[in-house]
Amino acid sequence: MQPGTLSTLLKRGAIWGFIVLELIFFTVAGEFLSLSEKAFMDVDNMLLLFKQSAPIGIIAMGMTIVMVNGNIDLSVGATYAISAIVLLDSMTWPLFAGLGDGVIPVAWALALLTGTLLGALNGLIVWKTGVDAFIVTLGSMLGYRGLVFMYNGEQPTSHLNWTLVDFAEAQWLGLHTATWFLLIATAAIWFLMNRTVHGRNVYAIGDNRTAVVNAGIRVGPHMMINFMIIGFLAALSAVVFYSESGSVNPNDGELYELWVITAVVLGGTKLTGGSGSIISTFGGVLAIQLLRKGLAHIGADTSTVNLVIGLILIAVLFLDRQLNIKGKEELKV
């Protein structure tokens, strides 16, 4: 074994080890503490876990590439809400009244287009003004949320289309529709990041922007494409979720950005850019959902979930730094 292989292996596998630990803990603890007759590792329960991971998970894939690129997007929750409203409201527009169920693909396309455009707007501002992505998306988080409220006030926007609900609740080859979307998004983004020029350039930009500029690669378009992808995925997440629920509150998606960033950081992606893996993000998403479900299974309430997730996030950051500390030229003080 090469020196350093062990620590690399530890880092790569850490999130999966953590998931296994969670599974063991909740299975054992569930035997004593749970009021439910069912075991935690029940097949139905695990299938549900995947389905419930989908809304956060789909956005987390986009957040990973934005963060690998060295940026961040805080506006995903608001983009999610706007796309959901466009999805549900456009199905009631008189313009599409004659389409019958043909309105579904139109509504989906409109929602996805909305998300992509909002992402493109963020990307364009970051690119052309040079303002930090944190500030730009902090602003658009407020701005997009304002648009959500201006659209329908504090009223929920509702529309149930039963064909759509049936589709969203269906199971294909045993997996829920939402799970399929999560898996497809994961696979697509994995392919993008590992098998295309765009992906390689994104890693390079996050790692050393000056070198990339000197190599003659244009940084701006890559950045903008990433913001469009995360906007698209935020909209996709909304499409998947609201096709089933059929009603969106103007507050929906609030704090999603925090959950998504937590999942991505748990998966080992660096905020400084240049490093991160889609598969590990997938692990991070599962780990968070497992934690929420597991704690609920053993009878803990939301307050404990918040507390535990916050502390785990800090602990992961600490451990990660301890593992990385060697080889870095850090200032000894």
Added chain:
Amino acid sequence: MAGLTKEQIGGFLARQGILVAFVVFMIGFTLANARFLDPDNIMGVVRSSAILGVMALGVTFVVISGNLDLSVGSMMSFSTIVVLDLHDKIGPTLAIPAMFAMTLCLGAFIGFLVGYLKLNSLIVTLGMLSAIHGLTLTYSGGKNMDIADKEGTWFKVFGQGDALGIPVPILLFVLLAVVLGALLSKTPFGRKVYAVGGNGTAATFSGIRRARVVFTCYLMSALCVATAGLIQASRSLGSQNTVGQGLELEVLAAVILGGASLMGGSGTIFKTVIGVLILGFIQNGLLLVGLQFYVQFVVTWVIIILAVWLDIAAKRGKLWSPIA
């Protein structure tokens, strides 16, 4: 006046752009609605901005030192809930110092993680946002907190009282702004905060104990949050667990609007106060003009980006970013 070149005007706008924008807004809203400059209206705006403003003062320290604090919102909920709960249990005289001590402990914990363990402040405070929210819910059992005797308690003076004809929240805000402003601009500690944020390595080499400075900045932030919690609790005498939710980003918006750079090393208390007031007056002005409440979010979005953009553009001498 012949000596005023384009560069000088540009430089003035870059340095004092936020003040210019402030004046332009005030004139615009006054023309649109004469009630805008009414003393009662102005007092009302400042009063309702006081809670946000007090929190922004502390976050200014953290941001100048080159870090972020996203936990102030949930920490404020925590302080509010704790002081309301203790008010009935041990009386206001003891409840207030107890609440301050508990909030400062949280601040010290964050300061320890970011300062001494050198963990990334964004992630640490993100984690603490969630953790403190959980702590608050555990403390209150998820229930709203209310004071039993709302009429008889002197505790309401911090949020509802007047002294010398000025509402107490404004007095607290001004007092803290003056004290912290002096601390930042007139003392060695203040210079150290700028040094650590501007160039941490250089600061360390010149013998500044960086960890201790960052730690103290988070203590300042917690102190301000506790004061804000006190005002909030005293104003409403009852509270939900989520009273401060989302405030962290509004606070940060105010600080950025005041011209503090997220990279650290720049910003002043005075400009943060201006940033807070701009947010408050825009909100009020848009309502007086007759627009929907939510329009302010969109306007804030545009203003934040414009403010930061012009600031950067003035520094680099070009309007558009050089990114290819």
